[in-house]
Amino acid sequence: MEKENTLTVAVLGAGNIGSAMARGLAGSGHTVHLYNRGAARLESFGSMPGVVPTQSLEDALRGADLSLICVEGHAVMPLIGAMGRFLESQSVVVGSCAAAISTEELSEALGRFVSQPKVFRLLPNIAATAGKSTNLLCAKGIGNSDLSALQSIFECTGTTLIVEERLFPAAMALSSCGIAYAMRYVRATMSAGVQLGLSPAVAEAITAGVLDGTAALLASGKHPEELIDTVTTPGGLTIRGLNAMEAAGFTPSVIAGLTAAAKV
Ligand SMILES: NC(=O)c1ccc[n+]([C@@H]2O[C@H](COP(=O)([O-])OP(=O)(O)OC[C@H]3O[C@@H](n4cnc5c(N)ncnc54)[C@H](OP(=O)(O)O)[C@@H]3O)[C@@H](O)[C@H]2O)c1
Known part of the structure; x- marks a missing residue:
């Protein structure tokens, strides 16, 4: 995951946050596989350069270097369960925007499918829809250079700060709230x-x-x-x-x- 490379990113969920992430990532040259359960939220992405909308989780994950889960909190664990059989590599990197799910929980869920899970949390705020989010980032199982690559990748939706996970509730109060x-x-x-x-x-x-x-x-x-x-x-x-x-x-x-x- 080199900083200068353009990546294929599976954005899973096309609500407010997922749509903003897809726009930002595609706008900075990455290819986005944008998955959504329902068809309605994908309609506006039909002709957007760099975005491939799909209702197939398998198609979204095929060839993806990185996955970013942007569905409602209660749907995150079932989605990771459904992702399991489509993950192509042991070195897959999976992140989540869910406010209340820790890297420990993400790592445990992904650990059912890969031996050394690489997970991160990216907490944007709603200004992501205007490309002006203040994103909070932390990770588990990811080295410093890949963490800094992630930080650089998500600058496309606004400022991205690496914050210790124990301080996320405080930082979220200032940022999301x-x-x-x-x-x-x-x-x-x-x-x-x-x-x-x-x-x-x-x-x-x-x-x-x-x-x-x-x-x-x-x-x-x-x-x-x-x-x-x-x-x-x-x-x-x-x-x-x-x-x-x-x-x-x-x-x-x-x-x-x-x-x-x-x-x-
Ligand atoms: N909004 C914020 O300010 C904010 C800030 C930080 C973090 N977040 C986090 O970002 C995530 C998304 O928030 P949002 O504001 O983008 O929500 P949203 O606009 O309401 O979109 C919700 C998304 O979740 C999907 N979803 C809901 N239930 C599902 C299920 N059972 N299975 C599969 N997909 C399901 C929806 O798909 P359908 O179209 O098929 O229903 C839609 O893609 C949440 O986890 C939230 O905690 C939000």
Whole structure:
């Protein structure tokens, strides 16, 4: 699994996440065998370059270097059971996007068919559908160079971070759940903007632009508090707003929400 090679990837499940993965992988030159149980979700992929849609698990796995399971959590183990007789090589690499299934469980299930299972978890968030996911990656039975190759392969759907599996609940609270929290922040700023006389569309456009600009500023490597200092003129309006938000419990609310979401 060399970084520079294009691969044949079996993406198993064509829901929101599987479709996004298929688009990203095909867009970066890989060949995708996109399997789905039902026909409906495959229809839009009929003429997409690099994607071969199929309802046959056997066809999807034939010649695949890598498989990525993107079905609902309850369907993962039955799917691995069904994959067993079609796996062509002992060195097959199988990953899963399911939120709550560990590499230990994946390895045990795949171990019924191959002697030394190579498994990974890839936890995207829903921004994968816009090519802007923050993916979390960990693996079992896969060496560092292949892990870094996987990281590079999945950059096609957004940033991919290698995270220790024991920290997945924490990282998922910030990443997968984080989209919902950021959206709630957007909705709150829109409510304030409308109260102040802006149209919802203008309030939304301003907030989206601010979030985009904030991400770009963070890429400079500066600490958030240093960047805040550049905006908060002493005695000015920004610090007045910030202090009013903190008095209403902004930081403790965010910490309480994230720690609640990270409880397993
Ligand atoms: N959405 C997120 O933000 C997010 C983030 C991180 C991880 N994930 C994980 O990604 C996986 C897919 O999520 P999603 O949001 O893409 O779901 P989704 O859009 O609802 O799609 C569900 C997929 O699972 C398939 N499926 C359901 N039951 C099945 C069964 N019994 N046998 C075979 N296939 C079955 C569906 O196939 P049919 O069309 O045939 O029903 C469809 O391909 C889940 O494991 C989820 O935990 C999702």
